[in-house]
Amino acid sequence: MAEMPMTEERKQEIAKSLKRCSDETLEAALRFEESRDLAELPAIILGVLARDAANPKPEGVAAATDDCRLMEDIGMDSFGMIEVVMTAEEVLGITVANQEMNEIRTLGQLKSFLRTKLAA
Numbered sequence: 001m002a003e004m005p006m007t008e009e010r011k012q013e014i015a016k017s018l019k020r021c022s023d024e025t026l027e028a029a030l031r032f033e034e035s036r037d038l039a040e041l042p043a044i045i046l047g048v049l050a051r052d053a054a055n056p057k058p059e060g061v062a063a064a065t066d067d068c069r070l071m072e073d074i075g076m077d078s079f080g081m082i083e084v085v086m087t088a089e090e091v092l093g094i095t096v097a098n099q100e101m102n103e104i105r106t107l108g109q110l111k112s113f114l115r116t117k118l119a120a
Helices: 008-017 023-035 038-052 078-092 107-119
Strands: none
Touching (some): 008 023, 038 078, 078 107
16 A cells, blocks of 8 residues: 555644644654554554553553553553544544454453454
8 A cells, every 4th residue: 555645634633632642652643644554553552541541550551561451450441441442443544343342351452453453
């Protein structure tokens, strides 16, 4: 797929979807939009989780490994997970059904799920 230059409008949509996320998260999302490089996904995912964690752990999301459980270890709650899904849909351009999220318990499962969605 050829790279498409990003419109200013699309940049603004991504920035709006990622408000309150770190600059690094936004930059990764903008790079992803232009390149579709899946290597940008972890930075986007961690940034969104850090923003939306209801009860963030002191060590922070940055220290999370793929084995970390989203609820118990990272501090997400069901509302935060809905925010994560909505942000993924807006930023990554995918559609996620609520029942698809029911099986996702760990950071690694979330990353794998999103990679699979983007490859489809």
